[in-house]
Amino acid sequence: GQQLNQSPQSMFIQEGEDVSMNCTSSSIFNTWLWYKQEPGEGPVLLIALYKAGELTSNGRLTAQFGITRKDSFLNISASIPSDVGIYFCAGPPTGANNLFFGTGTRLTVIP
Amino acid sequence: DAMVIQNPRYQVTQFGKPVTLSCSQTLNHNVMYWYQQKSSQAPKLLFHYYDKDFNNEADTPDNFQSRRPNTSFCFLDIRSPGLGDAAMYLCATSNIAYEQYFGPGTRLTVT
Numbered sequence: 001g002q003q004l005n006q007s008p009q010s011m012f013i014q015e016g017e018d019v020s021m022n023c024t025s026s027s028i029f030n031t032w033l034w035y036k037q038e039p040g041e042g043p044v045l046l047i048a049l050y051k052a053g054e055l056t057s058n059g060r061l062t063a064q065f066g067i068t069r070k071d072s073f074l075n076i077s078a079s080i081p082s083d084v085g086i087y088f089c090a091g092p093p094t095g096a097n098n099l100f101f102g103t104g105t106r107l108t109v110i111p
Numbered sequence: 112d113a114m115v116i117q118n119p120r121y122q123v124t125q126f127g128k129p130v131t132l133s134c135s136q137t138l139n140h141n142v143m144y145w146y147q148q149k150s151s152q153a154p155k156l157l158f159h160y161y162d163k164d165f166n167n168e169a170d171t172p173d174n175f176q177s178r179r180p181n182t183s184f185c186f187l188d189i190r191s192p193g194l195g196d197a198a199m200y201l202c203a204t205s206n207i208a209y210e211q212y213f214g215p216g217t218r219l220t221v222t
Contacts, residue, residue, distance in 0.1 A: 033209065040218070042152070043201070099156070104151065104152075
């Protein structure tokens with residue numbers, strides 16, 4: 001079945017550091033979404049990407065839709081303790097109606 | 112603020128005792144989804160409604176049913192909960208191509 005692989009699986013960083021994570025697929029995607037989920041809460045939509053090569057920012061977050069349409073990247077600049085959570089990529093492969101979610105990247109920020 | 116609301120946030124039920132989880136939305140979105148999420152794994156889609164059209168995922172157990180009496184409300188019924196059904200249940204809605212907005216979730220415990 002469809003699988004979205006995210007790396008790294010987990011990250012431990014110092015407050016103030018920049019963070020990079022990525023999501024790769026074996027299938028072409030037309031849309032990439034990035035969500036953040038805090039413990040005990042539902043995922044929150046951070047950024048939506050709709051075109052190959054698109055680069056979109058939301059505050060300290062920047063995400064890119066890979067040129068091959070099989071990957072996407074999320075960067076967080078100057079991390080703060082409230083950035084802690086699990087970051088999921090998601091998207092519908094071409095021809096699919098529903099979202100597939102990635103395996104998640106767990107981020108820990110050390111004050 | 113427009114939002115997705117889930118009640119209750121925490122539900123405890125006994126093995127085999129039917130339970131209903133509820134979701135309401137003020138976003139006026141035409142699609143509503145139910146996901147199951149276990150211990151930091153990616154959310155797993157159970158089913159979704161496009162307006163009143165019900166769409167069941169092929170691997171969703173028959174034990175799980177859903178009702179959508181109107182645009183705003185959607186219910187998840189678990190007819191005979193087993194220990195393996197203990198999880199976080201997430202409701203989501205969407206209107207624009209795949210951008211899904213999640214509620215805070217209901218954590219179900221089965222004793």
